[in-house]
Amino acid sequence: MVPLYYIISAVLLGWHKLFTVLGLDPKGGLSWALSIIGLTLVIRAALIPLFVKQIKSSRNMQLLQPKVKELQKKYGHDRQKLAEETMKLYKDAGTNPFASCLPILLQMPIFFALFRLLSQAAKADKPHGFLTKEKAHEFGHAKIFGQLPIDGNFWASRTWGDTPHAGVMIVAAILVLAMTATTFTTQRQLMAKNMPAEAMSGPYAQQQKMLLYILPVAFGLGGIAFPIGVLLYWTTSNLWTMGQQFYVIRNNPAPGTPAFTAKQERDKAKAARHGHTATDTITEAAPEPEQRPSTRQQPKRQSRSQRRTGPANRATPPSKPDGQAKSQPAEGDTTNEQGDDK
Template structure:
């Protein structure tokens, strides 16, 4: 199988058990609520439940990502200063830039972590559904009976969760199924649109004006268009159940990001100004609740500058006569004694 196959097996097997356990738990819940255990509705809702559980588990990572992204935005002026200073020395520029990132507690790749961590889960769900549909093969905690139900489940009566846009078209070597093509195309467009909107939301509302130029801004602008296109092109081959997972995950990200940007925006951004305007309006409307708004709320909204240790002031060098008298140069006075010498 090779070393790559061994690594993949080592990663995927635990994910099969985790994903199947969550899916079965939600499936049993929806079955108790009266849904057909073999119907597609119970399994589709279980996939949505799986998405919610995974995204809830990733909230600490999302918070870290937001903080890192904000720090990246705020240090962009310093990054441009380093580029002007060390533009002739690429090695020195790279060293100083990484040192700046470390001091600021940020990482240029932190924004990709939630997506990267979800990719193995994404592929594990893809394989669970694909293997269950094609071979009734059970993985993780799925039994053969549950695997068969999962693989054969259909939504809206005739649209299998295991079918894809590409597989339901004649050029994809599948039967021409207009209903599957329509639903899959809708989910692919929804996945693409939500990916684009999420990135656009971050750039339009939570990036300072001085962070909209430079390498970091160019990287964000490239991702704004590259990620949706990549997901859109790849989405035509994904089963409807997997598209449902990814679209739900994107909707969660949009809502989570909207909440963070609205309530804790980065300083100097349009979202920060909008929050200040809302706070001022509330202070005018309810002065009894916001009596100390100007003195406290504004100060709390602006992060304190980084505290640096005070530099020790070196004493001025004195002559021999000054050291003997303990006085100031040219005065002959001694601060330890009253009067003059």
């Protein structure tokens, strides 16, 4: 966790410094809460290449489902052979069934590092990474809007006497519901819009359907024990994932999916609004070239005397009476040509 402590604390302090310069109270909970949101944005931006890899892997897995079904029919009686052929199919296609889990798996250590950094700063003012003891105390005891402690959670909320802090419970419950809803919406969006019909059956589809309900419930049950600061991180991360996935599915959907059909309809409507169809666009963009003869006509070979004669005379030579026509000198006969010249 030590390297993660330094990374997280460096990003947190950087955002906290920025919000302090902008006029927020450095000891207030709002500046630290916004710093956690800024930390989330930095981490998710760094994970964009992995997200692209996840999208490609998920798309390849969907497109390979018909071939997987064929392997199941062929090797359904031999599980070991089926597993070997399936992994070979994935390898030949250049995809990895575990690549779709990479963004979540890489975020979990960061999630728990932030959880420990916040909880230990709140309980014992213990600094980690670049946090000093003073900054750790500010971070752990910060209160949002002057009332809601950033380290408070739904169950172990701070109390005023014997009465639980209702504000902490309400805010924590709202964040837990938001985290659960965004997780469910993200998974549902992927299955409903970016999966072909043939990929909605089979073991991979069954696994996705199970995760559709298991993950939100697991996060919801565990979220009631998370501090408000950690819930801010996770909810912001889910909102980023949902928006990023919506953009990818809308603009680059997998072929044969409802999202692909919707994109084609939008393209047709856009072309109709501009007053032309797809064929008109092609015709206007690439006009048909002029027809030219495929071969060039070569001029006829002429004798030296014909070349000396003007073009008009060659076009309409004078007619001569029969018997008086003078024979034309053959090409290369210099004697006759010199006589004529004289």
